[in-house]
Amino acid sequence: xxxxxxxAKAYKPQPIGEIAEKIGLLADDxxxxxxxxAKIDLNVLKKTKPHSxxxxxxxxxxxxxxxxxxxxxxxLADGMRKLGYKAVVALREPSLGPVFxxxxxxxxxxxxxxxxxxxxxxxxxxxxxxxxxxxxxLAAMLDNHIHQGNALGxxxxxxxxxxxxxxxxxxxxFIVDGLNGRANxxxxxxxxxxxxxxxxxxxxxxxxxxxxxKKRLARIVVASTYDKKPVTAxxxxxxxxxxxxxxDALKPNLVQTLEGTPAIIHGGPFANIAHGCNSVIAxxxxxxxxxxxxxxxxxxxxxxxxxxxxxxxxxxGLKPDAVVMVATIRALKMHGGASKTELAKEDxxxxxxxxPNLLRHVSNVKNxxxxxxxxxxxxxxxxxxxxxxxxxxxxxxLGVKAILADGWAKGGAGMLELADEVVALCNTEHGFEFSYxxxxxxxxKIRAVxxxxxxxxxxxxxxxxxxxxxxxxxxxxxxxPVCIAKTQYSFSDDPKLLGAPEGFTVTVRxxxxxxxxxxxxxxxxxxxxxxxxxxxxxxEDIGIDDDGNIYGIF
Numbered sequence: 001x002x003x004x005x006x007x008a009k010a011y012k013p014q015p016i017g018e019i020a021e022k023i024g025l026l027a028d029d030x031x032x033x034x035x036x037x038a039k040i041d042l043n044v045l046k047k048t049k050p051h052s053x054x055x056x057x058x059x060x061x062x063x064x065x066x067x068x069x070x071x072x073x074x075x076l077a078d079g080m081r082k083l084g085y086k087a088v089v090a091l092r093e094p095s096l097g098p099v100f101x102x103x104x105x106x107x108x109x110x111x112x113x114x115x116x117x118x119x120x121x122x123x124x125x126x127x128x129x130x131x132x133x134x135x136x137x138l139a140a141m142l143d144n145h146i147h148q149g150n151a152l153g154x155x156x157x158x159x160x161x162x163x164x165x166x167x168x169x170x171x172x173x174f175i176v177d178g179l180n181g182r183a184n185x186x187x188x189x190x191x192x193x194x195x196x197x198x199x200x201x202x203x204x205x206x207x208x209x210x211x212x213x214k215k216r217l218a219r220i221v222v223a224s225t226y227d228k229k230p231v232t233a234x235x236x237x238x239x240x241x242x243x244x245x246x247x248d249a250l251k252p253n254l255v256q257t258l259e260g261t262p263a264i265i266h267g268g269p270f271a272n273i274a275h276g277c278n279s280v281i282a283x284x285x286x287x288x289x290x291x292x293x294x295x296x297x298x299x300x301x302x303x304x305x306x307x308x309x310x311x312x313x314x315x316x317g318l319k320p321d322a323v324v325m326v327a328t329i330r331a332l333k334m335h336g337g338a339s340k341t342e343l344a345k346e347d348x349x350x351x352x353x354x355x356p357n358l359l360r361h362v363s364n365v366k367n368x369x370x371x372x373x374x375x376x377x378x379x380x381x382x383x384x385x386x387x388x389x390x391x392x393x394x395x396x397x398l399g400v401k402a403i404l405a406d407g408w409a410k411g412g413a414g415m416l417e418l419a420d421e422v423v424a425l426c427n428t429e430h431g432f433e434f435s436y437x438x439x440x441x442x443x444x445k446i447r448a449v450x451x452x453x454x455x456x457x458x459x460x461x462x463x464x465x466x467x468x469x470x471x472x473x474x475x476x477x478x479x480x481p482v483c484i485a486k487t488q489y490s491f492s493d494d495p496k497l498l499g500a501p502e503g504f505t506v507t508v509r510x511x512x513x514x515x516x517x518x519x520x521x522x523x524x525x526x527x528x529x530x531x532x533x534x535x536x537x538x539x540e541d542i543g544i545d546d547d548g549n550i551y552g553i554f
Contacts, residue, residue, distance in 0.1 A: 004109050004554050008117045011258045019256045023088060023289035030254060033125050036116050039251040040264070040285055042209060050287035052088075053321040053426040057296040057376075058305040058365075060358050061498070062488055064340055065330040068109065068378040068408065069296055072326045072415075075112035075407020076376075076422065077294040078259045079415030085423065088290035089114070089261060092268040092278045092298070093128065093253070094121050095196040097168040097531055100539035104554045110408030112415075114255055114263045118550040127266070128166045128195050130249035134217075134242040135200040139163045141238045142222050142231075143178065147185050152235055153225040156188045160512070161222035162529075166195035170532030197273045197529040202517035204246060205267035205279040206315055213250060214243045220516035230475070233516070252282035259412050262289075271298025272488045273529055275307040275519070280316040292426070299488040301325065301361040306453050309369050310434050311481050311519055319432045322425035323365045323373040324418070326405075327358045329383045329391060335499045344382040351387055355394050356500035360455055360491070362400050368452050370433045372425040375402035376418055379409070438479050442469045442511070445482045446522055450506045454491045457503050465508045465523075472513055472520060483519040485527040493524040 016038045020030050030038040057073040073089060080087035091114065094106035099121050107117040114120060123129070139161055146154055165172070172192035178185030195201060199220055207213035218234030225231060233239050252266035266282035269275055276298030277283075286293040297304030305323070313320065329351060330343045336354030338347050358375065365373040375395050377388065388404065395402040403421055406414030436448035443461065450456040461469070472478060489495040492504040510523045533539070542552035 004105065004113060005117065005551065007110060008113050008115050008258065011115065013115050013256060014260050016254060016256070019260065019262050020254060022260075023086075023262050025254075025289065031251070036255065037119065037125060038254045039125060039248065040254050042251060042281065044285055045281070045288060048288040050284045052287040052290045052293045054283070054287060054318060055292060055294045055322045055324065055422055055426065056305060056308060056320050057294060057324045057326060058301040058308075058361070059299070059326040060331060060361055061300040061302065061335065061490060063331040063334040065328060065334050065343055067326050067328055067331055069326045070106060071109045071112045071408050072324065072376050072378055072405055073294055073296045074108040074114060074257050074261075074263070075405065075412060075415040076324065076418055077261045077263075078112060078257055078407070078412030079419035080292055080294070080423070081259070081261050082412040083416060083419055083423075085419070086291040087261065088286045088293055089257065089263045090278055090283050090286040090293055090295040091263060091265045092296075093124055093265050095128070095194065095268055095270075096122070096166045097194050097196070099553070100542065101168045101531065101533050101537055104538035104542075104552075111258060111411035112407035113258050114265065115258060116255070118553055120255065120265060121553050122550075124265075125253050127249040127253070128268070130245050131198070131200050131204055132164050132166055132195045134245040135164045135195070135198050137242055137245065138200075138220070138222065138233050138236070138238045141236050143185055145236055152231055153227070154223050154231050155226045156186050158224040159188065159190075159222065162191050162193045164193045164195045164198050168194065168531040168533045170530065173528065173530045191530070193529040194531060196268050196270050199514045199517050200242070201267065201269045202274045202514060204250065205269055205275070205277065206312065206517055207250070208280050208284070208316065210243065210247075210250065213246065214239050216516040216518070217242050218516075221513055250281065252279065252285050271304040271307065273485045273521075273527060274517075275311045275483055276304040277308050277312045280312065283318065284316070292423070301364060302453055302491055303486070303488055305365070306435065306449060307483060310436070310449075311483060314434060314481060315518060320371055321430075322422050323371050324422060325358065325362055325365065325373055325375045326378055327375055327391070328378045328380060329387045330380055332358060332391070346384045346387060348386060348390060351390055354499055355391065357498070359394065359398055360500045362395065362398055364453050366400070368433070368435050370431045372428050372430050373400055374418070374421050374425060375400055376405040377402055379404050379406045438481065442473060442478055442482065442520060446484065446508060449482065449484055454506065455500060455502060456492060456506050458505050460505050460507045462507065462509050464510045468511050472511070477513055477515065477520065481519045482522050483514070484522040484524065486524040487527070495525075
């Protein structure tokens with residue numbers, strides 16, 4: 001068996017009530033969604049405060065060769081429990097866009113998976129549908145206000161709030177709506193975002209409870225008036241109904257790994273657009289019911305980890321204890337110029353050229369954020385002894401231990417050495433720091449990330465960005481952290497610059513305010529908030545047999 005779905009189905013999951021008992025949850029603490037899924041009541045956070053060690057799993061800059069970050073995260077938690085530690089894994093929920101697009105699934109792989117993988121990859125407990133409904137309710141109330149007399153004086157040309165759907169659909173990027181007469185609304189240019197790129201998703205993941213959720217929703221800016229004043233969801237009296245739609249969704253989801261490790265999966269913002277981390281609530285619940293919480297952040301460490309540290313940890317008051325940097329020899333050889341078709345061959349030259357990508361990410365964690373870090377080498381059968389030795393020696397020169405991780409093939413048993421090292425790192429002294437202070441100007445915050453984290457030479461601000469930054473600072477938003485939207489395939493804003501490029505300049509096209517989430521989105525490159533499907537979507541191979549069994553998810 002080498003298919004993820006086949007491997008997952010070969011395991012017999014434990015009833016979710018038994019999984020809850022492992023972490024001290026009582027019958028009243030959970031709401032059942034069938035045999036193997038449950039929602040965790042938010043009152044759990046009132047019983048026990050977060051106390052566990054917090055471990056972030058991040059990765060090198062992604063390539064088509066794959067890195068296996070989620071697989072490593074799950075396998076590490078399994079390995080820690082095999083060693084007797086009370087560990088819980090905390091992950092994001094997969095978006096239907098990538099599931100039916102390129103990825104085909106996002107629940108780990110091999111013998112390091114969370115289950116039920118088909119449910120988690122598809123509708124799960126309906127969280128994303130609730131988020132989409134809340135987003136679209138605000139859009140409907142906004143357009144209805146304009147149609148019903150426009151008492152707030154909203155300029156229809158200024159509307160920035162889009163509807164959403166959790167699907168890759170390029171046809172919806174730019175549309176014109178409100179056509180065919182006065183009864184059908186006010187005609188205007190519009191468009192859709194994918195649900196995981198919306199501000200409601202970011203708000204959902206950063207809120208620490210119902211009261212905070214309502215406050216954040218009310219702050220969302222959707223348009224401006226004819227005299228340039230911002231219009232918020234609160235002005236439209238929409239936050240109450242939006243929060244009502246999110247009532248059950250805000251409760252984190254409890255599932256399990258193949259080995260019965262409790263897994264809390266909740267929220268799923270993209271890391272190249274939004275902040276790329278699971279919800280604050282889920283992380284705090286995990287930290288309240290375990291001694292070690294293993295979580296991850298999307299894409300490479302320059303995106304997911306930077307936003308985890310500078311945005312999520314800052315708002316949630318979290319202090320990570322250790323970081324695991326996931327790398328594969330295959331991916332590093334691609335960063336060194338090897339083609340995807342040649343990755344099975346030993347190539348020490350390409351590996352050595354690609355290693356600076358890993359080393360820069362590792363250096364950032366150690367020297368910018370001042371955190372202890374280890375490298376998990378996600379093992380492939382084609383890795384040669386010489387390639388492994390080179391990677392380990394290069395990391396050692398930086399004072400970092402690199403460990404072979406074999407969670408895909410062996411589950412927790414293949415992660416014991418890594419688990420031991422992570423526990424040791426969690427017990428070392430460290431002084432966590434952010435990459436910039438909030439009191440810095442918006443431009444200086446952007447420059448700090450580009451120069452200190454990306455390794456760039458500087459930043460070029462186009463005129464629209466300069467004007468918008470000045471406007472936001474004048475309006476009192478200059479204290480917010482920045483959330484840089486850029487390609488995930490490079491440290492730079494050019495996806496073709498692989499490895500660890502130097503001397504580049506990042507061009508900021510514009511910025512936009514996400515006042516509900518509490519950050520300023522910085523737009524670089526050609527980042528889109530509504531992806532399209534590839535020439536051959538994964539959806540073509542996904543289906544259901546006559547007995548109701550789903551197939552084709554990988």
